[in-house]
Structure formats: structure tokens, C-alpha cells
Amino acid sequence: MTAPIHDFAVIGAGMAGASIAAELGRHARVIVLEAEETPGYHATGRSAAFWEECYGGPGVVPLTLASGGYLAEHGFLERRGALYIGRAEDRAAMDRFVETFAGTGVGIERLGKAGLHARLPHLREEWCDAIWEPACADIDVAGLHQHYLAIARKAGVAIRCRARVTGLSRDKGSWSITTACGDTIRAAAIVNAAGAWADAIAAMAGAEPVGITPLRRTVAQLRVAPAAPADLPLVLDISGRFYFKPDNGRLWLSPHDEVPSEPCDAAPEEYDVALAIDRFESVTDWQIEGVERRWAGLRSFAPDRLPVYGPDPRTEGFHWFAGQGGFGIQTAPAAARVAAQAILGLGRDALTEGIDTSIYAPSRLAGAKAAATG
Known part of the structure; x- marks a missing residue:
């Protein structure tokens, strides 16, 4: 079998797929497969669009705080402030x-x-x-999404829409990926950034769903x-x-x-x-x-409401970038960098140092679906 054309096939082109493709594209040959006619049709295009430090709980705070500087530096935040309100009870x-x-x-x-x-x-x-x-601020979600798509394209990432994945099979160290339009794409590895469809993609690949x-x-x-x-x-x-x-x-x-x-x-x-x-x-x-x-x-x-980033512990060449709830946009810069570093085996940098990435590893959820149903 000849060598795969792509190092990574990223499934999904919302904020998750666009940001991880931009990060991986600096180091590898990447293709993004999006089921819809345009990227960001689902969760990304329907966000309430705010960066809020407490959103997602303490386990998400490090990603949010690390991302805040990047978002502000690139002009994607406009300060608003937030009030949590209550009554005497x-x-x-x-x-x-x-x-x-x-x-x-x-x-x-x-x-x-x-x-x-x-x-x-x-x-x-x-x-x-x-x-x-x-510190709560509005996020220019569309601008941030286009920012990552532009970085990805500049790095040579191919972005293919109307390419719903219908089949995944692995043979001799690479994946064959079939789409609804009849194409077959080959890649050494898959990055599952399919949002609500993440567990379905995992099952299609023969990986164990993690309970998304x-x-x-x-x-x-x-x-x-x-x-x-x-x-x-x-x-x-x-x-x-x-x-x-x-x-x-x-x-x-x-x-x-x-x-x-x-x-x-x-x-x-x-x-x-x-x-x-x-x-x-x-x-x-x-x-x-x-x-x-x-x-x-x-x-x-995911069952513990923390995101799932990195290599699947049991399925070779299958990586997760999913389970980001409502905080995937506000954490996009740090999350994509953390995941890319885990996937590529790279060390930390200024954006990600100090973040305990072990709490986001897919291995923590091994057997989650079986436990939930058993």
C-alpha cells in the first residue's frame, strides 16, 4: 500500500475542527471533512458568544484563562462583565x-x-x-472561526464541505475514509472533532465511544x-x-x-x-x-463534563477533540494547542504551560459507556 496522502483527517469544521486543523497544519499534512455545506453550521454558528471565566467549572478555568490573552490580543473580545444573581434563599x-x-x-x-x-x-x-x-466579554465567534480557517488554509490544510463521513476502516497503518459523495480519503490518523456526532464517529472507526x-x-x-x-x-x-x-x-x-x-x-x-x-x-x-x-x-x-483531548487509548491512529460543551469557543486557543501537543507528542509552550492536561485525556473515560449501561 502506498503512503497515505494526509497525515491527519479532521472530522468536523466547526470551531473545534478549524482550530485543531490550524494547529496541526503547522506540522503535518491535514484535510478537514465537514458534513454540511459550510463550516460552523451547528454549535459554532449558534453560540451565545461570551467569554466567561467561571463557565464550565474549575476544571475548564485553566483553558479559559490561558485562551483569554490570545483572544484579546487578536481583537476577538469586547468587555461586558457578568452578574450572577440570586434572592435571599x-x-x-x-x-x-x-x-x-x-x-x-x-x-x-x-x-x-x-x-x-x-x-x-x-x-x-x-x-x-x-x-x-x-472580565466577562463578548466573543466575535464568526471572526474567530474565520481566523482559524484562514490559518489552516495558509498552512495548506484542505477543507472539504459536503463530505459527510459514511465509513472508516484501518489497514496497514492508515485509514480509508468514505464520504456521502462517494470519495475515499486516506490518512494516517483521524481527529474526531465531530461535536454531537463524536461517539458515532468513534463507533464507525471501531473505537469505544466515551459517552458524549x-x-x-x-x-x-x-x-x-x-x-x-x-x-x-x-x-x-x-x-x-x-x-x-x-x-x-x-x-x-x-x-x-x-x-x-x-x-x-x-x-x-x-x-x-x-x-x-x-x-x-x-x-x-x-x-x-x-x-x-x-x-x-x-x-x-462527556460524563464528567470535562473535554476529551488526545489519542484514544485503544484505537491506533484515532484522536479525540470533543466534549467541549458550551465552553469550546471561549477555550479554543488553549484547547487546540493542548490537543495538538498531545497528538503530535510536542512539549508545552507559553500558552499551555501550567495546564494539567491529564484531566482531559480520553484514557480517563475508558469503559465509560459500558459502565453507564451496565
Whole structure:
């Protein structure tokens, strides 16, 4: 058999696939296979678009903080600030939140009622406790995605859309990859950046799925009166029942839902939109004049809700870059670098030094599906 044309075939061209392809493309011959007509059609194109230090929990914080400098340096962040809010009965949850992130390097400040209401107009009186996170910022998601696609293309990475993978087989040290359009691509190794489809790709390759679960998240765009001020912070319920943020005078609102789903082109359910509005009206006295848009995306998690980066422990030439939940965009720079270093056997650099990458290794989840079903 002749040598494979590609060193790596990356499956998926969302933020995960684009960023890992850009990193691998500096060192190897790479092709990206995307099922849809354009890259970023699913989770990447439906992000609520914020960089928030606490999002994803303490295990994700090192990736988020390491990525923040890169995102700011390249002009992808615009400071907004975030407020976690609660009522008197939520004080214990507030205390736990502060304790959870103590010593992680995130910047948070406890606010009283006066400080909360000064930052958040139209808030109902019973909301009296808050945690202020000043560093929270909006992310230019489309710009960041195109940034990585451009780096990949400049490095010679081939990006092929409308190339849904339908078959994977390995023989004599390389993979044969068949696509829905009838092509066969050969590569020495595969990088599974397929998001909600990651376990399905693993099964197709004969690798053991690690228990990646897609969860639907709903967002609605509201027209409110008065219009939402441009400097309104991201607002999150400490109990995880909603969040909202401004967008050109409108509000983006989510019920913070996590509804298990099959991998699919996710669509919003009327119930979830209505639930979000009901919760919003219990928090503020803003008048809702209309729901202008609604959408949903799938956020995919491993069983321990940490990402999965690096070589599969049992299947030769198969690598994971998946399970990034809702934090895959805000951690993209450090995550892609960490994964590329693990896949290529490279040492750490300034972006990744100090990150304990062992907690993201696929080996920690060996047998996860069998354990979950047994």
C-alpha cells in the first residue's frame, strides 16, 4: 500500500475542527471533512458568544484563562462583565460558588443589593444578592472561526464541505475514509472533532465511544421596552434557570436548558421559549414586545463534563477533540494547542504551560459507556 496522502483527517469544521486543523497544519499534512455545506453550521454558528471565566467549572478555568490573552490580543473580545444573581434563599448557592472558584485565578466580587440594582435596571426587588465578574466579554465567534480557517488554509490544510463521513476502516497503518459523495480519503490518523456526532464517529472507526451526550440549549431574541442598554452585563441565575444579555437593543434570553438529544440539526421547542420568558418575567419588569427570533444548538458533554483531548487509548491512529460543551469557543486557543501537543507528542509552550492536561485525556473515560449501561 502506498503512503497515505494526509497525515491527519479532521472530522468536523466547526470551531473545534478549524482550530485543531490550524494547529496541526503547522506540522503535518491535514484535510478537514465537514458534513454540511459550510463550516460552523451547528454549535459554532449558534453560540451565545461570551467569554466567561467561571463557565464550565474549575476544571475548564485553566483553558479559559490561558485562551483569554490570545483572544484579546487578536481583537476577538469586547468587555461586558457578568452578574450572577440570586434572592435571599439563594445565599447558600452564592457562598458555594465563591468557595468553588477560590484560588482558581478568576476575578469575582460579591455585591450587595445596592450594587446589583445599580448595574441591572428593571430588576425586581426580591433579587438582592450578586457576584460580579468584571472580565466577562463578548466573543466575535464568526471572526474567530474565520481566523482559524484562514490559518489552516495558509498552512495548506484542505477543507472539504459536503463530505459527510459514511465509513472508516484501518489497514496497514492508515485509514480509508468514505464520504456521502462517494470519495475515499486516506490518512494516517483521524481527529474526531465531530461535536454531537463524536461517539458515532468513534463507533464507525471501531473505537469505544466515551459517552458524549448532546444536550439542546435554546435561545430567543426579545424586543423589550425600554430597549436593553448596550452596556448591560451578561446576567445569569445562580441556580442555573436562565441567562440573558443585550444585543443591539434587544435581549438574548435562554432558560439554560439541557435537554438530551440525538445528534441533529437542533430546533427550538415552544415550551422552552415559553419557559424562558416566564422565568425572565419573574426577574425583571421589562415589557416584552415580541419574540423576534429563536434558535437552538447542541452542547456535547462527556460524563464528567470535562473535554476529551488526545489519542484514544485503544484505537491506533484515532484522536479525540470533543466534549467541549458550551465552553469550546471561549477555550479554543488553549484547547487546540493542548490537543495538538498531545497528538503530535510536542512539549508545552507559553500558552499551555501550567495546564494539567491529564484531566482531559480520553484514557480517563475508558469503559465509560459500558459502565453507564451496565
